[in-house]
Amino acid sequence: xxxILKQTLLASAAFGLVSAAHAETELVVVSxxxxxxxxxxxxxxxxYMAANPDIKIINDDSANEALxxxxxxxxxxxxxxxxxxxxxxxxxxxxxxxxAIEINHDKDLAKAPDGTLASADFGDLIVSPCFxxxxxxxxxFGYRTDKVGDNPPTSIxxxxxxxxxxxxxxxxxxxxxxxxxxxxxxxxxVGDVYAELGTEAGVxxxxxxxxxxxxxxxxxxxxxxxxxxxxxxEVVMGSTYNGRLFSAIVEExxxxxxxxxxxxxxxxxxxxxxxxxxxxxxxxxxxxATDTQHLADQAKYISYGPARKSSAPLVGKHAKLGIAxxxxxxxxxxxxxNTLIYDYEFWADNKDDLTEQFNAWLAQ
Amino acid sequence: xxxxxxxxxxxxxxxxLARAQRRGKLKAIGLVVPLFLFILVTFFVPIxxxxxxxxxxxxxxxxxxxxxxxxxxxxxxxxELPSEEVFAALAEDFIExxxxxxxxxxxxxxxxxxxxxxxxxRKTTRKAGSLEAPYQQSFIDINQKWGDVENWKxxxxxxxxxxxxxxxxxxxxxxxxxxxIVRNKDDRRIYLKLFWRTVWMSSLITVICLFLAYPIAYLLxxxxxxxxxxxxxxxxxxxxxxxxxxxxxxxxxLQQEGVINDLIVxxxxxxxxxxxxxxxxxxxxxxxxxxxLLPFMVLPLYSVMKTIPPSYMKAAKSLxxxxxxxxxxxxxxxxxxxxxxxxxxxxxxxxxxxITPALVGGQSGTLISNFIAFHMSSSxxxxxxxxxxxxxxxxxxxxxxxxxRIVGIDNMKLG
Numbered sequence: 001x002x003x004i005l006k007q008t009l010l011a012s013a014a015f016g017l018v019s020a021a022h023a024e025t026e027l028v029v030v031s032x033x034x035x036x037x038x039x040x041x042x043x044x045x046x047x048y049m050a051a052n053p054d055i056k057i058i059n060d061d062s063a064n065e066a067l068x069x070x071x072x073x074x075x076x077x078x079x080x081x082x083x084x085x086x087x088x089x090x091x092x093x094x095x096x097x098x099x100a101i102e103i104n105h106d107k108d109l110a111k112a113p114d115g116t117l118a119s120a121d122f123g124d125l126i127v128s129p130c131f132x133x134x135x136x137x138x139x140x141f142g143y144r145t146d147k148v149g150d151n152p153p154t155s156i157x158x159x160x161x162x163x164x165x166x167x168x169x170x171x172x173x174x175x176x177x178x179x180x181x182x183x184x185x186x187x188x189x190v191g192d193v194y195a196e197l198g199t200e201a202g203v204x205x206x207x208x209x210x211x212x213x214x215x216x217x218x219x220x221x222x223x224x225x226x227x228x229x230x231x232x233x234e235v236v237m238g239s240t241y242n243g244r245l246f247s248a249i250v251e252e253x254x255x256x257x258x259x260x261x262x263x264x265x266x267x268x269x270x271x272x273x274x275x276x277x278x279x280x281x282x283x284x285x286x287x288x289a290t291d292t293q294h295l296a297d298q299a300k301y302i303s304y305g306p307a308r309k310s311s312a313p314l315v316g317k318h319a320k321l322g323i324a325x326x327x328x329x330x331x332x333x334x335x336x337x338n339t340l341i342y343d344y345e346f347w348a349d350n351k352d353d354l355t356e357q358f359n360a361w362l363a364q
Numbered sequence: 365x366x367x368x369x370x371x372x373x374x375x376x377x378x379x380x381l382a383r384a385q386r387r388g389k390l391k392a393i394g395l396v397v398p399l400f401l402f403i404l405v406t407f408f409v410p411i412x413x414x415x416x417x418x419x420x421x422x423x424x425x426x427x428x429x430x431x432x433x434x435x436x437x438x439x440x441x442x443x444e445l446p447s448e449e450v451f452a453a454l455a456e457d458f459i460e461x462x463x464x465x466x467x468x469x470x471x472x473x474x475x476x477x478x479x480x481x482x483x484x485x486r487k488t489t490r491k492a493g494s495l496e497a498p499y500q501q502s503f504i505d506i507n508q509k510w511g512d513v514e515n516w517k518x519x520x521x522x523x524x525x526x527x528x529x530x531x532x533x534x535x536x537x538x539x540x541x542x543x544x545i546v547r548n549k550d551d552r553r554i555y556l557k558l559f560w561r562t563v564w565m566s567s568l569i570t571v572i573c574l575f576l577a578y579p580i581a582y583l584l585x586x587x588x589x590x591x592x593x594x595x596x597x598x599x600x601x602x603x604x605x606x607x608x609x610x611x612x613x614x615x616x617x618l619q620q621e622g623v624i625n626d627l628i629v630x631x632x633x634x635x636x637x638x639x640x641x642x643x644x645x646x647x648x649x650x651x652x653x654x655x656x657l658l659p660f661m662v663l664p665l666y667s668v669m670k671t672i673p674p675s676y677m678k679a680a681k682s683l684x685x686x687x688x689x690x691x692x693x694x695x696x697x698x699x700x701x702x703x704x705x706x707x708x709x710x711x712x713x714x715x716x717x718x719i720t721p722a723l724v725g726g727q728s729g730t731l732i733s734n735f736i737a738f739h740m741s742s743s744x745x746x747x748x749x750x751x752x753x754x755x756x757x758x759x760x761x762x763x764x765x766x767x768x769r770i771v772g773i774d775n776m777k778l779g
Contacts, residue, residue: 068741093744096468096486168620204551218644219727233621345483352743353479359735360554362727 024056025281031085033061034224035247039301040085042319044289051288055281066090070099070273079275082282085134088127088267089176092348095130100271101279102129108283110291112310121292121308125267127344132290133269133307135298138330138339139177140263142230142245143237145255156262156338159237160185160213170226170238173219175358176347177239177264180340182209184262194343203354207361219362230256242330246303250321250328260335266342267307303328411757418750421527423473424519427466428457432523440517440543451499458492467492476745477518477529477539484509517543530751555735555752562732563759565650566714572654573661573710574703581665581702585672596666603659611720614652618643618724649721649729653714660713661706668702704776708767712760732756 031037037059045057062069066084073079086094094100105126109118119126125133143153148165158165159181171178183193183202186209196202218235220226226240227248237259248254272282288294295306296314303325306312315325326332369377425432430453438446461467471485484507495502503510521543522529532538532545536553540546580599584592602610617623620639629636642648672695680690718733725734732752739749767773
C-alpha cells in the first residue's frame with residue numbers, strides 16, 4: 001500500500017517536473033474589463049505574448065475590488081495576482097497598506113527613446129513609490145445635444161443651473177470631484193479649492209451648492225451607467241470617464257457631446273502585488289508594456305492619454321475608425337483649457353472623513 | 365460468583381456489545397462529520413472572525429512596539445507632550461516601520477479616528493532616516509502635528525490591542541474632547557438612520573410579498589395539478605433568471621423614459637414633462653426587491669395550503685359560517701406555518717440585500733448592506749464593516765428570538 005502510494009507520488013512528481021519544463025508562465029493581470037482591458041490586450045498583452053511564447057497572460061476583470069481582494073489574498077498567504085491596474089489613489093492606499101511592492105522606476109522601467117530616465121519621463125505622475133503610471137484620464141461631463149437646444153452648456157456652472165438646463169444629472173456617488181466642482185461653480189478659484197475643502201465651512205459650502213441640484217441627481221457607481229443614462233435620455237448631462245463618453249459619441253454615434261470645462265484629471269496605472277509568485281517575469285513584462293511606444297499604442301484603442309511625456313507625439317489614429325485620436329484626448333490643449341488636478345495627498349488624508357460626511361448628506 | 369457471558373470467540377458479551385455499539389455510533393458520526401466540518405468552516409469560523417475583527421486592534425501596538433508601552437505612563441490629561449524618551453522610542457519604531465513598510469497601515473488605522481494621520485505617518489516614515497536627537501524637536505520639524513497633544517491622545521487611545529471605536533462609529537458615536545463618548549454631529553449621523561431604514565423597508569417588503577403571494581399560492585393550491593404546474597413554472601421562471609437581469613429589466617421598465625412612463629404619458633394620465641420617478645429611489649428598490657423575493661413567499665405558502673383538505677372549508681360553510689368567517693377562523697390559522705416560513709425567509713434575505721439597492725436605490729433606497737460592502741471593498745475599513753455586520757446579525761437574532769416567542773419556531777414549515 002505504502003509502496004504504491006510512494007510510486008504514484010514519485011511518478012506524479014516526475015510528471016510535474018517534465019510538464020513544468022514545457023509549461024508557460026501564466027501571469028494574471030487584473031484590470032477593469034470591457035473596452036479598457038481590450039485596449040491593453042491589443043497594445044500590450046498580444047505583442048508581448050507573441051515575442052515571449054513562454055508567457056501566457058490571463059486577464060481578470062476585478063480591478064473594482066482590487067484592494068479588498070489583494071488584502072484578503074495577502075492575509076491568506078496566497079497572492080494569485082501578478083499585476084493589478086488601479087487608479088492612483090488606490091495605489092497610494094495599496095502602498096500604505098503594504099499590499100504592493102515599491103518600484104525603482106529608473107532601474108525597472110525602460111528609458112525614453114532619447115535616453116531620458118523613466119522617472120523624468122513620467123515626471124510628477126509617479127504619485128507613489130509603488131505606482132507605475134499608464135494613462136491620464138479625466139472625469140468630465142457629457143450632455144445630450146438634442147435636449148439643450150441651440151445653446152449647449154459650456155461651463156461647469158451649467159451643471160448647477162437647473163433653469164437654463166432643466167432635467168436630471170448623473171454624478172458619481174462619492175465626494176471626490178463633486179465637491180471640487182461645486183466649489184468651482186460657487187466661485188472659488190481653482191488654486192483655493194483644496195484649501196477651502198480643508199475647512200468645515202468649505203465642505204458645508206460645497207454641499208450647500210450640491211443641495212441646489214440634489215433632487216435632480218442620479219448617483220452612479222459604475223462608469224458604464226452615465227453613458228447608458230444619457231443614451232436612454234434619463235439625464236440631460238452627466239459625469240463619467242472621458243473614454244466611456246468617447247465610445248458613446250464616436251463608436252456608438254449617440255447624440256452626446258463633451259463638456260470639457262474643469263475636467264478632473266486622474267491617473268491609472270500598475271501596481272505589483274507584494275508576495276506575487278512571478279515577480280521577475282512581471283517586471284520584465286512591465287518594462288515592455290510601459291515603454292514609450294507601447295503606451296502610445298494603447299491610445300489607438302481607447303481615448304486615454306499615455307502617461308509618458310515621450311509618448312504624446314506618437315499618438316496616432318484609432319485602430320478601427322481611422323480618426324485622429326489626439327483631439328479626443330483629455331490632454332489636448334483645446335480640451336484642457338480648465339483642468340482640475342486631483343490632489344492625492346489631500347484625498348489620501350480626507351477621503352474617509354469626507355465620504356462619511358457626504359454619505360450622511362446623501363441620506364438626509 | 366456469576367458466570368460472565370462470552371461470545372463464541374471468548375470475548376465477554378458486554379465488551380462485544382459495547383464494541384458493536386461504538387462502531388455504529390462512529391459510523392453515524394462519520395456520516396455527519398462532513399456537513400459539520402463544512403458548516404464550521406464556511407459558517408461559524410467566518411462569523412467568529414468577523415466578530416473578532418470588529419474589536420481587534422493589534423496593529424498599532426505591534427508596529428509601534430517600543431512607543432506604546434512607554435505611552436501608557438504618559439498622563440494625557442496633563443496637557444503636555446509625552447517625554448523625550450517616548451519620542452526617541454517613536455523614532456526607532458519609525459525607522460523599523462520604514463523597513464517593514466507597515467507605517468502607512470498604522471497611519472490609515474489612526475486616520476479613521478481623525479483625518480490627517482495617514483499623511484502624517486506616510487511623510488514621517490519616508491523621512492525616518494533624518495530623525496535625530498533631540499527627537500521631539502526633530503519630529504515637530506517634520507510635521508507640527510507631532511506637537512499636538514490631541515493627536516497623542518488619539519494615538520494612545522487607539523494603541524490598545526482591542527477597541528470599541530468601530531462599534532461607536534457604527535452607531536454614530538465618537539469621542540469628545542476629553543475622551544468621553546458623545547453623539548456625532550448632526551451632519552455625520554448616518555448608520556442608525558440606515559439600520560432603521562433597512563429594518564422598516566425589509567418589513568414593508570415582507571408585508572407586500574405576503575399580500576401578493578397569498579392569493580397566488582391559494583390559486584395554485586386550488587387548481588388541478590396540470591394547470592397549477594404551469595402556473596408554478598411562471599412563478600419559478602423569474603426565480604431562475606439572473607438577479608442582475610431582473611434588476612436591469614426593472615430599470616428599463618420604470619425609468620422616466622421607460623416603458624411604463626411612456627405608456628401612462630400616451631394614455632394621458634401624466635404630462636410628458638411631469639413623468640414619474642419610479643427608479644433610483646425607495647419606490648424602485650421596493651418594487652424590484654418585492655419582485656425578486658416573491659417566490660420565497662409563494663413556495664412555502666403553497667406547500668402548506670396544498671395540505672389543507674378542501675373539506676374543512678366546506679364543513680365550516682355547512683355549519684353556517686360566511687366565506688369570510690370560514691377564511692379567518694378555519695383557513696388562515698391553518699396557513700400560519702407557511703406565513704411564518706415565508707415571512708422569515710423574505711425578511712432575512714431582504715435585510716442583507718445589496719445588489720438591487722445598489723443598482724436602483726439612488727440616495728433614498730440604499731440599505732446598510734451597501735455600506736458594509738463599501739467599507740469592505742472601497743474604504744478597506746474592515747473593522748467598521750465587521751461592526752456594522754455584527755450589529756445587523758444581532759438585529760436579526762433579536763427579531764428571530766421575538767418571532768420564536770410570539771409565533772413559535774416549531775410552527776414554521778418550509779416545504
